[in-house]
Amino acid sequence: MSVLVWLGSAPPERSIRWLDGALAAAATLARPGAKEPRVHALAAGAPTWLDLAADRATRAGVGSVGVTTDLALDYLGWGQVVAAVARMLDATTVLVDEASRPARVPEVAAIAEHLDYAQVTQVVALARDGQDVHASRAAARTTQRVRLRGPAVIGVRIAGPAIEDYPTPTPSTAMRRLALEELGVEPSVLARRALPPRANREPRRTVAEVAEHLAVHVVPRPGGGA
Amino acid sequence: MGAVLVHIDLDGDRPHSASVSALAAGRAVASSWGATLYAAIVTHDPEKRGTVATDVVTTLARAGADKIVVAMSDVPIAPLWGAVGTAWRGVLDHLRPRLVLFGADAPSAPELGPRTGARLAARLLLRARAVGHDEVELRDPDGGCVRIGDSGAAVALIGGRHVAPRGDDDVDVVVLETPSGESAVELVDSPAMDVVPTGGAIVALGDDVAGDPTVLREAARLASVLGATLVGGPAVASAGAVALGRVVERRAPLAPELCVLVGNASLDLAGTSSVVRLGTTGGEGVDGALRGDIGGNLARLARTLEEP
Numbered sequence: 001m002s003v004l005v006w007l008g009s010a011p012p013e014r015s016i017r018w019l020d021g022a023l024a025a026a027a028t029l030a031r032p033g034a035k036e037p038r039v040h041a042l043a044a045g046a047p048t049w050l051d052l053a054a055d056r057a058t059r060a061g062v063g064s065v066g067v068t069t070d071l072a073l074d075y076l077g078w079g080q081v082v083a084a085v086a087r088m089l090d091a092t093t094v095l096v097d098e099a100s101r102p103a104r105v106p107e108v109a110a111i112a113e114h115l116d117y118a119q120v121t122q123v124v125a126l127a128r129d130g131q132d133v134h135a136s137r138a139a140a141r142t143t144q145r146v147r148l149r150g151p152a153v154i155g156v157r158i159a160g161p162a163i164e165d166y167p168t169p170t171p172s173t174a175m176r177r178l179a180l181e182e183l184g185v186e187p188s189v190l191a192r193r194a195l196p197p198r199a200n201r202e203p204r205r206t207v208a209e210v211a212e213h214l215a216v217h218v219v220p221r222p223g224g225g226a
Numbered sequence: 227m228g229a230v231l232v233h234i235d236l237d238g239d240r241p242h243s244a245s246v247s248a249l250a251a252g253r254a255v256a257s258s259w260g261a262t263l264y265a266a267i268v269t270h271d272p273e274k275r276g277t278v279a280t281d282v283v284t285t286l287a288r289a290g291a292d293k294i295v296v297a298m299s300d301v302p303i304a305p306l307w308g309a310v311g312t313a314w315r316g317v318l319d320h321l322r323p324r325l326v327l328f329g330a331d332a333p334s335a336p337e338l339g340p341r342t343g344a345r346l347a348a349r350l351l352l353r354a355r356a357v358g359h360d361e362v363e364l365r366d367p368d369g370g371c372v373r374i375g376d377s378g379a380a381v382a383l384i385g386g387r388h389v390a391p392r393g394d395d396d397v398d399v400v401v402l403e404t405p406s407g408e409s410a411v412e413l414v415d416s417p418a419m420d421v422v423p424t425g426g427a428i429v430a431l432g433d434d435v436a437g438d439p440t441v442l443r444e445a446a447r448l449a450s451v452l453g454a455t456l457v458g459g460p461a462v463a464s465a466g467a468v469a470l471g472r473v474v475e476r477r478a479p480l481a482p483e484l485c486v487l488v489g490n491a492s493l494d495l496a497g498t499s500s501v502v503r504l505g506t507t508g509g510e511g512v513d514g515a516l517r518g519d520i521g522g523n524l525a526r527l528a529r530t531l532e533e534p
Binding site for chain 1: 237240243244246247304305306307308329330331333336337339340341343344345347349350352353354355366367385386387388409410411412413414415416417418425426427451452453454477479481483484486494495496497498499500502508511512513514515516523526527530531
């Protein structure tokens with residue numbers, strides 16, 4: 001089993017504890033006694049983010065790969081990049097840190113579709129059982145326990161320890177840095193998946209604005225949607 | 227104009243309310259765009275009988291469906307791509323829809339929605355509403371939008387409440403026999419869980435509001451509208467405002483999709499997608515902040531969101 005952990009294209013929005021949790025979960029899936037690192041963390045984006053990702057991966061005892069790019073892509077674009085790295089590393093299990101940034105949630109599906117792997121999202125616990133993986137998935141007010149056989153992309157929401165502060169990472173030589181071209185991905189073609197500009201995120205300050213923001217979270221009433 | 231397709235989850239023997247709401251949004255879009263509205267159900271039907279309960283058909287017809295597609299699967303139904311993905315792909319390949327909708331709070335949406343988008347190479351809106359009258363479009367809170375003139379396919383998870391004018395009971399039912407598939411994902415069991423720390427919505431009460439019955443009542447009302455879990459610290463629990471098992475410590479790892487913080491509630495929000503604060507100023511990463519009268523603002527929010 002070779003495991004790749006996709007940490008994303010930007011640092012976590014609020015703290016790194018879910019990133020650490022994803023790395024720790026991946027480390028538990030590693031092949032015991034393997035000489036070479038069979039778990040790799042993958043990050044893409046700006047150099048400072050890659051330094052942070054490399055630092056956290058090293059602390060978790062896993063290898064790391066970084067793709068330096070200034071592209072801001074949609075879920076399909078990042079899915080293509082991660083799939084290319086997974087093929088290069090022969091990764092049969094890809095974990096995705098779903099919790100650190102909401103935009104990463106659909107990347108699970110994009111990676112799985114590119115690789116034609118099975119997928120499971122919203123996983124809160126993982127355990128290895130021979131060549132199978134047991135996963136517990138949060139689904140509404142139940143926990144679904146599933147058994148995965150064969151290659152899979154797994155979106156994880158597993159927290160590491162609470163962290164108030166952490167050392168500023170320094171540029172790491174442990175991370176293997178790749179250019180998109182080395183992955184067989186043409187940047188000019190990939191740029192077609194660039195994200196359109198989104199609205200700014202200034203906080204809503206009136207009841208009407210906040211209600212408008214919350215309206216998409218209102219639960220439909222049983223018996224007709226109204 | 228191409229097809230608008232709505233995935234329907236079943237809740238027991240009835241369409242799930244979030245799916246019906248998505249169907250209502252689809253009705254508004256399809257009518258505006260001049261498209262045919264399909265409602266599709268994947269059913270476990272190993273004997274290939276191709277039947278679906280009359281009540282389900284009637285509900286979907288009255289909610290606005292032009293046609294109902296029943297995809298028969300020999301795999302037991304579970305809200306997992308690994309379980310229903312093969313059958314659902316059959317529906318997508320058959321209809322080649324321009325727009326696919328899911329109820330954002332329907333059980334299958336997190337698994338099927340993004341994967342459908344990836345399969346269709348579609349733009350994806352994760353929580354959207356149908357807005358407008360003559361020219362209906364879909365919009366999400368981050369500014370994402372799907373309009374009639376857009377090229378390419380789109381997939382949207384529909385949030386909130388949508389209500390369609392009541393349609394008649396006349397509807398075509400199309401039965402699709404989908405290929406058999408051996409799933410790489412086996413559902414072992416689904417035990418109940420008391421608190422949902424890694425999804426959904428939470429309303430968190432600060433200890434400073436534990437003695438204010440108006441705030442506690444209106445916070446519970448807002449939580450009900452949002453389908454949110456009401457949580458709080460030890461002082462709030464002592465006041466009886468949150469149930470046992472809903473007491474959360476400041477460092478508890480939570481990753482809800484939405485967190486509404488009331489008063490001085492302090493939580494580790496590292497995994498939270500959207501944060502709204504009441505009674506304190508905003509801050510970095512806050513989507514909304516209302517200062518001033520907490521109870522009054524909670525009541526106004528709940529009243530606004532309860533309106534049809």
